[in-house]
Each structure stands twice: as structure tokens, then as C-alpha cells.
Amino acid sequence: MTGLAPIDGVVVLAIFAKALGYGAALLTMGGVLFTVLFAKRAEESVLRLARHLAVGAALVGLAVLALRFGIRAARISGMGFEGATDPMMLGFVWESPLGTAAIWRGVGELAILAILLPRVGKWIALAGSLAVAISFAQVGHSLGELRAPLAVLLVLHLLAVAFWVGALLPLRKAALTTTGADLLHHFGNVASYGVGVLIIAGAALAWLLSGSVAALFGTAYGLVLLVKIVIVSTLLGIAALNKLILVPALRAEKRGAAIALRRSISIEMLAVVLILLATATLTSVTTPPINL
Amino acid sequence: MIKQTLFGMVVAMAPMLAAAHSKSETTTPADGATVTEVPELSMRFDDPMRIISVTLSSPDGDVEIERETGMDPAKEFLAMPMEELAPGSYRFDWRGMASDGHPMQGSFSFTVAK
Numbered sequence: 001m002t003g004l005a006p007i008d009g010v011v012v013l014a015i016f017a018k019a020l021g022y023g024a025a026l027l028t029m030g031g032v033l034f035t036v037l038f039a040k041r042a043e044e045s046v047l048r049l050a051r052h053l054a055v056g057a058a059l060v061g062l063a064v065l066a067l068r069f070g071i072r073a074a075r076i077s078g079m080g081f082e083g084a085t086d087p088m089m090l091g092f093v094w095e096s097p098l099g100t101a102a103i104w105r106g107v108g109e110l111a112i113l114a115i116l117l118p119r120v121g122k123w124i125a126l127a128g129s130l131a132v133a134i135s136f137a138q139v140g141h142s143l144g145e146l147r148a149p150l151a152v153l154l155v156l157h158l159l160a161v162a163f164w165v166g167a168l169l170p171l172r173k174a175a176l177t178t179t180g181a182d183l184l185h186h187f188g189n190v191a192s193y194g195v196g197v198l199i200i201a202g203a204a205l206a207w208l209l210s211g212s213v214a215a216l217f218g219t220a221y222g223l224v225l226l227v228k229i230v231i232v233s234t235l236l237g238i239a240a241l242n243k244l245i246l247v248p249a250l251r252a253e254k255r256g257a258a259i260a261l262r263r264s265i266s267i268e269m270l271a272v273v274l275i276l277l278a279t280a281t282l283t284s285v286t287t288p289p290i291n292l
Numbered sequence: 293m294i295k296q297t298l299f300g301m302v303v304a305m306a307p308m309l310a311a312a313h314s315k316s317e318t319t320t321p322a323d324g325a326t327v328t329e330v331p332e333l334s335m336r337f338d339d340p341m342r343i344i345s346v347t348l349s350s351p352d353g354d355v356e357i358e359r360e361t362g363m364d365p366a367k368e369f370l371a372m373p374m375e376e377l378a379p380g381s382y383r384f385d386w387r388g389m390a391s392d393g394h395p396m397q398g399s400f401s402f403t404v405a406k
Contacts, residue, residue, distance in 0.1 A: 075387075076344050076346030076388060076396075077345060078344060078385075078386075078387035078397075089344070092389060093389075093393075096389060096392075097392055098393045139392070140392065189310075
């Protein structure tokens with residue numbers, strides 16, 4: 001197996017913290033996108049949930065950001081967990097690209113808290129979401145001249161994923177409201193484009209980072225990426241099932257339709273958790289074939 | 293349950309070691325070499341590497357070494373043993389951070405013969 005870094009206890013903790021950070025970032029960006037895009041179609045109770053989701057996830061994201069600084073400091077120090085609070089080690093982390101990313105992420109997540117303000121707050125939060133997405137483009141392997149296209153693709157990929165992931169909880173609630181079926185139907189139409197962006201940007205990223213199909217099977221990066229693709233495909237299958245069967249059933253007011261749809265959305269959420277863990281593993285302990 | 297399973301999977305992957313980034317690194321003494329004396333311990337990297345912690349260990353415990361290279365990122369790392377190394381097997385471990393911010397670690401082993 002090539003391109004797999006050594007894994008120890010701190011690395012496992014780093015992977016979980018990273019997955020949690022991804023989840024928080026996606027939920028907070030997605031909560032904002034939902035609030036902006038469905039302001040007219042969703043009921044107030046659903047919009048309130050989306051706003052609270054954005055704020056709660058932003059706060060968790062800020063806490064995880066601090067935690068990840070400590071974990072990174074511990075990892076580079078070789079002192080174990082003592083290194084997590086060592087000012088010199090934290091200084092090294094701050095000077096690294098993670099420091100730059102932390103500024104974008106932190107400022108973005110703080111700006112998202114503005115969603116609680118009336119009127120203009122929504123737009124401040126939207127700018128914050130973009131800053132959070134951009135923060136992810138600040139870290140990663142040194143890729144030379146590929147840096148700019150990769151950054152654009154990554155930001156697009158993340159916004160599309162966030163739109164989807166952040167909508168799951170509000171939609172699950174919406175399934176119980178009177179206008180829910182129309183909202184879900186509308187979401188399905190918008191999400192079709194979102195999924196298109198997600199797949200095209202994701203595939204382009206994978207292609208640029210892998211360089212060849214053979215690299216997918218011979219490297220640790222390729223194998224974890226394949227695991228991720230399998231889970232994403234399952235998720236897309238569930239989403240298609242929702243759009244083509246369960247949402248039409250809800251619109252036709254079939255019995256049990258709301259329960260079936262809510263259960264299906266819950267399974268989607270579980271798949272998202274698995275994808276985040278796979279992605280965190282992918283970006284923590286494996287090296288893209290292009291860097292090998 | 294899922295968490296435990298994933299934890300298990302990650303831990304199970306642990307033995308499949310390969311040092312990312314440091315593939316093209318060369319060391320003195322070379323990894324696996326048998327040498328008669330060790331005037332210096334050095335490593336070379338493609339990209340500047342911030343080496344933060346280093347340890348030289350033998351079966352009898354850690355051996356003191358003096359760093360020539362500080363903690364600033366450098367393509368070449370140099371350290372010297374404080375005393376002449378007695379015959380036996382040694383392992384050099386390092387941790388640090390690559391210029392892209394990734395935490396890095398690696399090691400090499402060598403044997404000192406009479």
C-alpha cells in the first residue's frame with residue numbers, strides 16, 4: 001500500500017475531529033443556503049430550524065477549530081497530548097496553511113451567526129458561508145499550478161454538498177407540515193442541478209488528484225476514495241428514490257408517505273456521516289497519487 | 293457501534309505503513325545500513341520540512357544527540373551524536389510538519405558494527 005501515513009491514537013482523534021469539523025461546516029453553510037433559497041416556500045417553523053441549525057453548527061465548528069489546532073500541535077510535537085497546549089507548537093500550526101484556513105473558517109462561522117439578525121443578516125451569513133467554503137481551499141497538498149482550478153472546484157463541490165446536507169433536517173421537519181410536499185418537490189428540482197455540480201466538481205477533483213485510474217486501485221488514497229464513491233452512490237440512490245417515489249406519494253397524500261420519507265431522510269443523514277468519516281480519513285492519512 | 297467499527301478499521305490499517313511525502317528522502321546513515329562509525333545523522337527532503345522532535349534510540353534506551361538544524365523549515369536536517377555510538381542497532385525517529393501544514397513523521401534504522 002503506497003501513500004498511507006502511520007496511524008496512531010492522536011491520528012484517529014484527528015480524523016474524528018476533522019469529520020466533525022466537516023459536518024459542522026456543511027450544516028452551517030447548508031442551513032444558510034436553505035434559509036436564503038427557500039425563504040418564500042418554507043414555513044416559518046422550518047426556516048427557524050434551518051437558522052438554528054446554521055447557528056448551532058457554526059458554534060460547534062468554532063469549538064472544533066480550536067480543538068483541531070490542539071490536535072495538530074500534539075501531532076507535530078512528538079510530545080503526545082502535552083504538545084496540544086505548547087505555545088511554540090501552536091505557533092507553528094498558526095504559521096502553517098491551517099492558520100490561514102482557520103482565519104477564513106473562523107470569520108465565516110462568526111459571520112453566519114448574523115443569520116439571527118433581520119433582513120441584512122441573511123446576506124452577511126451568505127458571505128460567511130462562502131468564506132467557510134473558501135477556507136477548505138487554503139489547506140491541502142502543494143499542487144503548484146493546479147492550485148487555482150482545484151480551489152474553484154473544491155469550493156463549488158462543497159457548496160453543492162452543503163446545500164444538500166444542510167437541507168436534510170429542515171426537509172425532514174417539512175414533511176410534517178402542510179406545505180411540505182410542495183417544498184420537497186421544489187427542493188428535488190433544485191437539488192438535481194446541485195447534484196450535477198457536486199458530481200462534476202467531485203469527479204474533476206478526483207481526476208486531477210489521482211492522475212490515472214490505475215492509481216485508484218494501487219494507492220491508499222484511491223481505495224478510500226472508492227469507498228467514498230460507493231457510499232455517495234448509495235446516497236444518490238436514496239435521493240432518487242425520494243424524488244421519484246416518496247415525494248410524489250407525499251404530494252398525493254398517500255398514507256404513511258410522510259413516515260417513509262422521514263425515515264429515508266434519516267438514512268441519508270447516516271450515509272452523510274459515513275461519507276464525512278471517509279473523507280476525513282482520505283484527507284488525513286493518505287497522499288493523493290499526484291503527490292507520490 | 294458504527295463508530296467502533298470504523299475505529300477498528302482505521303486501527304487495522306495501521307500496520308500498512310508508508311511514509312507519505314518523505315518518499316524521496318535520503319538519510320545518513322542509510323536506512324538498514326551497517327556502518328562502523330556515525331559522525332553525523334542527516335536527512336534530505338524535496339520540500340522544506342520543519343523537523344520538530346527527533347530521538348535516537350538503541351535497545352538500551354535513548355541516545356543523546358545534538359541538533360545542528362533548528363526548527364525552521366529546511367531541506368536538509370543535520371544532527372550529531374554527543375558521544376561515539378557503541379556497536380548495536382539504532383533507530384532514528386522524527387516528527388514535524390511539511391510546508392503544506394501536514395503533520396509528518398518518519399524513521400530510519402541502522403546498525404553500528406565494531
